[in-house]
Amino acid sequence: MESLIRDLLKQLGATLESAPPHVPCPGITLLGVLSRPPVTQNGPKLSTGTHVWHAHDGWAPLDNLEIERWLVDAPAGVHWMLSERPLRLEQRPTQEGVDYEVWGPERFAQWLGNAILNGDLNATIPTSLIQSSEITEAEHVKPVQVELGPTAFRPQVELQTVLEKLALTHAEHRPVLLSGRVWTITGILRGPENAAERGWWELVEDPYSGEILQLEGIEKLDFIPNLERMEPDSWPDESQVAPHLAKMCEERRHYVVTESSGTHQVQGSVLHWWKLDPSSAEMTPRLALLPAWQIRIPERGIALIHGLNGQLIPM
Secondary structure, three states: OHHHHHHHHHHOOOEEEOOOOOOOEOOEEEEEEEEEOOOOOOOOOOOOOOEEEEEOOOOOOEEHHHHHHHHHHOOOEEEEEEEOOOEEOOOOOOEOOEEEEEEOHHHHHHHHHHHHHOOOOOOOOOHHHHHHOOOOHHHHOOOOOOOOOOEEEOOOOOHHHHHHHOOOOOOEEEEEEEEEEEEEEEEEEEOHHHOEEEEEEEEEEEOOOOEEEEHHHOOEOOOOOOOOEEOOOOOOOHHHHHHHHHHHHOEEEEEEEEEEEOOEEEEEEEEEEEEEOHHHOEEEEEEEEEEEEEEEEOOOEEEEEEOOOOOEEEO
């Protein structure tokens, strides 16, 4: 998105100089300073020297607390912030010497649409897309190897609901990410009478709650939010985690048993465990980023609210 903003400003006649030294703010990036503002018929009233900022995509809206944190270190002058996240600005925090304007995704999209309709911005189809439509069907089926990378998850609880239950509705909060692990497991399940079946599982190791969860029950994000990441105090060795992972792969299935009683045969169904054969198991970890909020509780200090289960975790 940052490169897209730079390209659009360039096409609109703007010149964006490199960003000067500044104190970084998590989730918000200074793209640069305008030495020449964009020229559009219905564009923003930007002037030379305006600082252009980008608020990264994420699952939490851009709210008053985040703007207040940004204002603490924002240099004096005029600022224009483009946010990929929805805005939740009930009030407008102020800072002496700082004049700023924040645009959400809807207003930014409307401005671009007007620029295209007015002829200020040309909307053309790149030649690379035209050429790609001429690729033969045989070329489309070439195998693509996808490497497993970090996975981020969407919160499964509503922050305000959790804060109300904990009587902490006035506590300051900010979104963060907790580091966990996704384990990909392959192996053979063995059942009764030497029955065997190959299986594949993905499990989430949550070092903050101490739980191991089924990945299929958690909603993934298609991006990695640019938020502060927190690491657990220590990671257990694979040898310590493996027995718990293997237990999550076990299944209890109905097994039909047939017995002869004189001239009759009697069938019955019993439950039997299918367990992972340790000698066949392969376990591969990758980074998992779990949603959470760091909160400041008056007279009690800092704590975390887990975004998957709503658990309050002291720090």
